[in-house]
Amino acid sequence: MTRKIIIDTDPGQDDAVAILLALASPEDVDVLGITSVAGNVPLALTTKNARIICELAGKPDTKIFAGCDRPLRRDLVTAEYVHGKTGLDGPDWSEPTMPVQDQHGVDFIIDTLRSEAPGTVTLCPLGPLTNIATAFERAPDIVDRVQEIVLMGGAYFEVGNVTPAAEFNIYVDPQAADIVFRSGVPLVVMPLDVTHKALVTKPRNDAFRALPGAVGHAVAEMTDFFERFDKEKYGSEGAPLHDPTVIAYLIRPDLFTGRNINVQIETQSELTMGMTVADWWGVTDHPPNATFIGDLDADGFFDLLTERIARL
Ligand code: RIB
Ligand code: CA
Numbered sequence: 001m002t003r004k005i006i007i008d009t010d011p012g013q014d015d016a017v018a019i020l021l022a023l024a025s026p027e028d029v030d031v032l033g034i035t036s037v038a039g040n041v042p043l044a045l046t047t048k049n050a051r052i053i054c055e056l057a058g059k060p061d062t063k064i065f066a067g068c069d070r071p072l073r074r075d076l077v078t079a080e081y082v083h084g085k086t087g088l089d090g091p092d093w094s095e096p097t098m099p100v101q102d103q104h105g106v107d108f109i110i111d112t113l114r115s116e117a118p119g120t121v122t123l124c125p126l127g128p129l130t131n132i133a134t135a136f137e138r139a140p141d142i143v144d145r146v147q148e149i150v151l152m153g154g155a156y157f158e159v160g161n162v163t164p165a166a167e168f169n170i171y172v173d174p175q176a177a178d179i180v181f182r183s184g185v186p187l188v189v190m191p192l193d194v195t196h197k198a199l200v201t202k203p204r205n206d207a208f209r210a211l212p213g214a215v216g217h218a219v220a221e222m223t224d225f226f227e228r229f230d231k232e233k234y235g236s237e238g239a240p241l242h243d244p245t246v247i248a249y250l251i252r253p254d255l256f257t258g259r260n261i262n263v264q265i266e267t268q269s270e271l272t273m274g275m276t277v278a279d280w281w282g283v284t285d286h287p288p289n290a291t292f293i294g295d296l297d298a299d300g301f302f303d304l305l306t307e308r309i310a311r312l
Contacts, residue, residue, distance in 0.1 A: 007022060025301075040083045077162070165278075
């Protein structure tokens, strides 16, 4: 059954691979549009990068909408130290020529949820949740029309990657995350707990590089750049491919395991701002509001990625 999805994203090399996986899988996901948000790099760059990736995929007709350029209340925090100044460092990209739509990303999310049948559109946030929260605040009637939100963000056992307590996507806009996690929309969360098990080891990246055509090679070059930060910081065998887990879940949910638990967002203390307080052990009576994914079949994940990217 093909799912209608909106990808909300701050590309970012790992966002790029998630977008490629989605655009390579039309029998599984129908990408109604891509909305960009400020996160890894400022909005102008995340929007430009989304265009670069859609052109790389050979899908220049994809509808791209620029969204919010800063978090709801906090100053924007970016991550050029991980993704490079352009946010898509690695390959030498030519300037994109495909258009950006005139409509604001938030209005596209609202209009799409109002026009599509209730319960038929899945939102796939891969960056800070600013666009989603703004849409929910501006148009509360759309909340019940969302089929599911499958997002990359948060951490429990892995704790933080941008502060000792918080993962980047949630940390950048904790107020937005709080709105989304309290919304009542069915949530599937891909935290660092699972994405840190999706490491692009050398054999896996060599498999991307060996693919025929330009896309596999570009993925390998993006990963060569993206992995240096995490390998040095964690001493890991490769970069964690965070965001593609969201799209892979839509295609092969059986590759993932998790628990339906209560997850709340810290929005008061600066020390733990943006922490996803996950009741993994069920020590409270707080009602479950999220399927929090803890593990995946990493070989199955990379086999899927490689097979689908080979199509582009
Ligand atoms: O913490 C990892 C997340 O932050 C990923 O989505 C990455 O692209 C960055 O946005
Ligand atoms: Ca991202």
